[in-house]
Amino acid sequence: MLAQPDGESLISIVLRRIKAHRLVIVEDDLSISRALDDYFGTENTVLTFGSAEEALAAEAEFGEVHVFIIDYKLPGMDGAELFQTLRGRFPAAKYILITGEMNYEVAESNRQLGWDALILKPFDFSILEDNISVLVAAAA
Numbered sequence: 001m002l003a004q005p006d007g008e009s010l011i012s013i014v015l016r017r018i019k020a021h022r023l024v025i026v027e028d029d030l031s032i033s034r035a036l037d038d039y040f041g042t043e044n045t046v047l048t049f050g051s052a053e054e055a056l057a058a059e060a061e062f063g064e065v066h067v068f069i070i071d072y073k074l075p076g077m078d079g080a081e082l083f084q085t086l087r088g089r090f091p092a093a094k095y096i097l098i099t100g101e102m103n104y105e106v107a108e109s110n111r112q113l114g115w116d117a118l119i120l121k122p123f124d125f126s127i128l129e130d131n132i133s134v135l136v137a138a139a140a
Contacts (some may be wrong), residue, residue, distance in 0.1 A: 017133045019043040021066040026055045026082060027098070028074050032121075036069065039125045052077035056085065065093045066139075067132050072099035072106070080110060087114065094135040098123065 023040055025048045027033040033048045040046050047062065049055035053076050068086060072079040083095055097110055100121040110118060117131045 018129055018136070021045070021132075021136060022062075022064060023047070023067050023069060023132075024055065024062060024065050025049070025069045026052060026074065026079070027069070027071045029071070032071075036125070036128075040129075051075050052079070052082035052085075055082065059089070062090070065090050066136055067094045067096065069096045069098060069128070072097055072110070073101060080113060083113060083115065092139065094132070094139060096128070096131060096135075098128075 018040060020043070022045045025033055025036050025046060027036065027048070028050050030050070033050065037046045037048050047058070049058065052070075052074050068083075068090070070079040070082055074082070077085075079097055079099070083097070086093070087095065094116045095114075096117045096119060097115045098119050098121055099106070102118070102120045107118060116135050119128060119131065
């Protein structure tokens with residue numbers, strides 16, 4: 001977490017547009033997962049998982065999820081398979097695919113699956129926040 005000389009977190013003084021939402025993050029890169037939790041966790045409930053299987057095993061904890069942020073390349077079940085499983089169980093949620101490997105075929109096949117947004121890594125967290133903000137506003 002970033003800090004100022006007085007010790008106050010820079011993240012905590014940045015105005016967040018995403019507040020009081022429930023986010024589920026499925027990302028096997030622990031540094032990205034932790035950074036997303038730090039970024040969104042001060043104003044939201046954030047659940048993080050390192051694999052699709054881990055997330056599915058904890059599904060009872062999800063409650064009313066507003067946004068799923070899912071990495072494409074996960075160990076075991078990939079992000080697209082997880083999306084297809086969760087979409088039927090959480091139809092009101094919004095789904096964002098994050099990936100470091102995007103080509104036309106991957107983008108097109110995932111677009112056709114019905115993801116709400118696809119974001120290429122590395123990304124600026126404010127861009128992710130903008131996407132979430134637009135998606136949850138449209139759902140309201």
